[in-house]
Amino acid sequence: MTEPSTTTPVGVVVCQDSEVDVKSALLVEIDDYPIAIVRDSYGELHAIGDTCSHAEISLSEGDVEDCTIECWAHGSSFDLKTGEPLTLPAFEPVPVFALSVHGSDVYVDVTNIINGVSTQ
Numbered sequence: 001m002t003e004p005s006t007t008t009p010v011g012v013v014v015c016q017d018s019e020v021d022v023k024s025a026l027l028v029e030i031d032d033y034p035i036a037i038v039r040d041s042y043g044e045l046h047a048i049g050d051t052c053s054h055a056e057i058s059l060s061e062g063d064v065e066d067c068t069i070e071c072w073a074h075g076s077s078f079d080l081k082t083g084e085p086l087t088l089p090a091f092e093p094v095p096v097f098a099l100s101v102h103g104s105d106v107y108v109d110v111t112n113i114i115n116g117v118s119t120q
C-alpha cells in the first residue's frame with residue numbers, strides 16, 4: 001500500500017485513495033494534461049502520463065500487472081516506477097509524476113517529474 005505521508009501536501013488533489021482499486025487505473029487531468037493514477041498489484045499508487053508514447057492511446061484503459069501497465073492497442077508494457085516501455089513497439093518512456101497520499105486525498109505534483117521525461 002501507499003502509506004499516507006506525514007509531510008505537507010504538494011501538488012493538487014486528483015482523487016480519493018479509495019477510488020483506485022488494486023490492478024486498476026483512473027484517468028484524471030491536471031490543467032488539461034491527462035494522467036493515469038494506477039494502483040499496482042502490490043497496492044502502490046503511481047502517477048504516469050496517460051498517453052502512450054507510441055500513439056494517442058489512453059494507458060489507463062490498459063491492464064495492470066505487477067508494477068506495469070499494458071497499452072491495449074499494441075501491447076507495450078510500461079514500468080510504473082520508471083515510465084520505461086518494457087516491450088515494443090513503444091520505445092520512449094512516459095512521464096512519472098510525484099504522488100503522495102494525505103489522509104484519503106491523493107496528490108500529484110506535475111512540477112515534479114520523477115524520471116525527467118518532458119510533458120511537451
Ligand code: FES
Pocket residue numbers: 052053054055056057071072073074075076088089090
Ligand atoms: S499505442 Fe500503445 S503500444 Fe501502440
